[in-house]
Amino acid sequence: MKKVLITGAAGFLGSHLCDKFIQMDYKVIAMDNLITGDLKNIEHLFKLKNFTFYEHDVTTFVHIPGKLDYILHFASPASPIDYLKIPIQTLKVGSLGTHNLLGLAKEKKATILIASTSEVYGDPLVHPQNEDYLGNVNTIGPRGVYDEAKRFQESLTMAYHTYHKLETRIARIFNTYGPRMRLNDGRVVPAFIGQSLRGEDLTVFGDGLQTRSFCYVDDLIDGICKLLFSDYVNPVNIGNPNEITILDFAKEIIRLTNTDQKIIYKPLPVDDPMQRQPDITRAKTILGWEPMTTRQEGLLKTLAYFKSLSNQDLYKSEHRSFES
Ligand code: NAD
Ligand code: UDP
Numbered sequence: 315m316k317k318v319l320i321t322g323a324a325g326f327l328g329s330h331l332c333d334k335f336i337q338m339d340y341k342v343i344a345m346d347n348l349i350t351g352d353l354k355n356i357e358h359l360f361k362l363k364n365f366t367f368y369e370h371d372v373t374t375f376v377h378i379p380g381k382l383d384y385i386l387h388f389a390s391p392a393s394p395i396d397y398l399k400i401p402i403q404t405l406k407v408g409s410l411g412t413h414n415l416l417g418l419a420k421e422k423k424a425t426i427l428i429a430s431t432s433e434v435y436g437d438p439l440v441h442p443q444n445e446d447y448l449g450n451v452n453t454i455g456p457r458g459v460y461d462e463a464k465r466f467q468e469s470l471t472m473a474y475h476t477y478h479k480l481e482t483r484i485a486r487i488f489n490t491y492g493p494r495m496r497l498n499d500g501r502v503v504p505a506f507i508g509q510s511l512r513g514e515d516l517t518v519f520g521d522g523l524q525t526r527s528f529c530y531v532d533d534l535i536d537g538i539c540k541l542l543f544s545d546y547v548n549p550v551n552i553g554n555p556n557e558i559t560i561l562d563f564a565k566e567i568i569r570l571t572n573t574d575q576k577i578i579y580k581p582l583p584v585d586d587p588m589q590r591q592p593d594i595t596r597a598k599t600i601l602g603w604e605p606m607t608t609r610q611e612g613l614l615k616t617l618a619y620f621k622s623l624s625n626q627d628l629y630k631s632e633h634r635s636f637e638s
Contacts, residue, residue: 315364317341317381319424321372321415322388324351326495327429327487327531331386332356334535336365343378346389347371349403350396355494372411373403382422384542387415388429390464394457394583395500401459408463409470416474416482425481427542428471430549432488433461437587442557444593445486445549455585468549475547483541488553488592492531492612493619497627503528503613506564507620510571511628520582522561527591529554530612533605540601553592554605570613 318335322328323344328351335342336359344356344367359365370376372389390407391397397404412428419426435443436451451461468484475482491503498508509516529552537552558566564577597603620628 315339315341316383317343318384318386319343319345319378319382319418320386320388321345321411322351322390322429323367324348324353324355325388325392326355326492327490327534328386328388329355329494330492330531330535331388331538332359332365334539336362340364342366343368343382345370345372345376349400350391350393350496350499352496372414373406374414376414376418378418378422382418382424385415385419385424385426386429386538386542387412387426390429391460393496393499393501394460397460398456404459405463408460408467412467412470416470416480420474420478420480425483425542426471427483427485427538428467430464430468430484430486431460432486432551432553432590432592433457434465434468434486435590436461437585438589441589442555442591442593443551445551445596452585456583457585472547482547483544484547484549485538485541486549486551486592487534488529488551488590489526490529490531490534490553492616495616497620497623498630502526502560502563503616504620506567507571507617508628510567510573510575511620513573513575515576515578516564516567517580518561518564518577519580519586521579522564522577523559524582524586525557525559525589525591526563527554527557528563528609528612529605530607530615533607537597537601537603537605540603541597544601546600550597550601551592551594552597552603553594555591555594556609557589557591558609566609567613570610570617
């Protein structure tokens with residue numbers, strides 16, 4: 315039986331990866347320090363004999379007994395609100411955490427995939443973004459802690475590949491959404507859906523003409539698996555090229571939730587990228603992957619999930635303690 319370590323396992327994407335690898339009959343070792351994740355996302359797996367959970371901060375030494383075939387390194391705060399609140403931990407998990415996991419992969423002769431991001435392109439001057447674009451990142455701006463941690467993560471991963479001949483994969487993930495996103499993590503999909511369900515106005519930042527391209531989580535997980543099992547070491551964009559302005563997206567959520575909420579405008583956060591759309595030619599050509607879920611289908615599934623939450627969850631404000 316193959317064995318996989320998934321870091322960030324109690325988070326949005328990590329928990330879906332745990333489900334996927336359990337379905338594929340792997341022994342899954344899940345690791346998380348719960349700084350932005352929630353055990354509720356994986357508690358249904360706790361009874362399974364092929365599933366083990368370690369509460370552990372990957373910025374400290376990571377020990378896993380026995381063999382390991384694959385590592386999926388998904389631990390990192392991922393929403394702008396989170397990494398603004400915990401900037402040092404964000405830098406540490408992308409750098410020190412990645413170093414520990416690359417060291418573990420080398421020791422175990424495991425293949426490692428790291429979760430990078432479209433944020434390596436910053437506020438892009440090239441559109442759509444292909445993997446050869448080198449990016450436009452403000453190193454000392456509020457998003458720099460995330461963007462630069464991820465850029466360093468890619469460099470370190472590539473160095474382990476060239477110097478130690480480690481089997482490495484780099485996924486550049488574009489905005490992904492779906493069930494198990496935290497309702498209050500500030501990302502636009504849970505923000506707009508939560509506001510609609512609570513009967514609040516939708517908060518569009520800036521004039522709303524900035525664009526994003528949203529990928530449904532099942533498509534993303536499929537792309538990650540195809541990349542992991544390929545032999546391709548350069549970065550690959552994984553995302554859905556269907557681009558929309560945030561203003562149109564707000565109107566779409568109002569239509570979909572059948573509410574008559576108003577749109578209100580709030581200031582645009584510093585360094586908020588004005589446009590984002592993945593060029594997925596590489597993923598199509600090398601992995602034979604492209605997203606299959608329309609935004610309408612994906613949003614309906616996501617809406618059903620948020621509707622299934624208790625009123626207590628829906629109205630809960632974020633009061634996590636983020637001390638390190
Ligand atoms: P998330 O916040 O839901 O999950 C991240 C998980 O990592 C959380 O459970 C958190 O507790 C854990 N974690 C953070 N620091 C840790 C540490 N030091 N040790 C152990 N665990 C730690 O976020 P997500 O959306 O699931 O993102 C997962 C990964 O995918 C991140 O690396 C993120 O940068 C990347 N990514 C996500 C998106 C997206 O749209 N969701 C886009 C680009 C990249
Ligand atoms: N956004 C918005 N209202 C909100 C939350 C986000 O208009 O309540 C905007 C945000 O300014 C950005 C886009 O939606 O332009 C996507 O934001 P998100 O935090 O989801 O991701 P990222 O900026 O990292 O792509």
